[in-house]
Amino acid sequence: MLSAQIVQWNAGNIPGFMKGYWENDSLIFIGKSGPTYGYQPTLERYKKSYPDAGHMGKLTSIIVSMKKLSTDYYFVIGKWALKRDAGDVGGSYTLLIRKIKGEWVIVCDHSS
Numbered sequence: 001m002l003s004a005q006i007v008q009w010n011a012g013n014i015p016g017f018m019k020g021y022w023e024n025d026s027l028i029f030i031g032k033s034g035p036t037y038g039y040q041p042t043l044e045r046y047k048k049s050y051p052d053a054g055h056m057g058k059l060t061s062i063i064v065s066m067k068k069l070s071t072d073y074y075f076v077i078g079k080w081a082l083k084r085d086a087g088d089v090g091g092s093y094t095l096l097i098r099k100i101k102g103e104w105v106i107v108c109d110h111s112s
């Protein structure tokens with residue numbers, strides 16, 4: 001699922017990238033501006049922050065640590081980077097990933 005997100009991002013497809021997230025009002029995304037609650041507000045936040053391919057750039061992601069918490073939860077720590085025309089950026093993330101209805105999805109993302 002995380003690899004598929006990178007492919008979708010690098011294709012300029014934010015809705016495809018968002019398929020890795022829990023499509024629910026209880027999704028939590030925490031960025032530099034604070035928390036965003038819910039799938040739709042998170043999608044809109046991504047579209048506003050990355051309005052075109054020049055701002056999206058090419059994503060790379062490295063998983064630093066992945067810890068199994070239970071049969072249905074993983075905690076992931078990683079590093080991300082965007083190489084882009086609008087200026088390169090990068091940072092770290094923590095993800096809480098949950099298996100819901102047989103699919104692994106991000107239920108909480110803290111990226112900085």
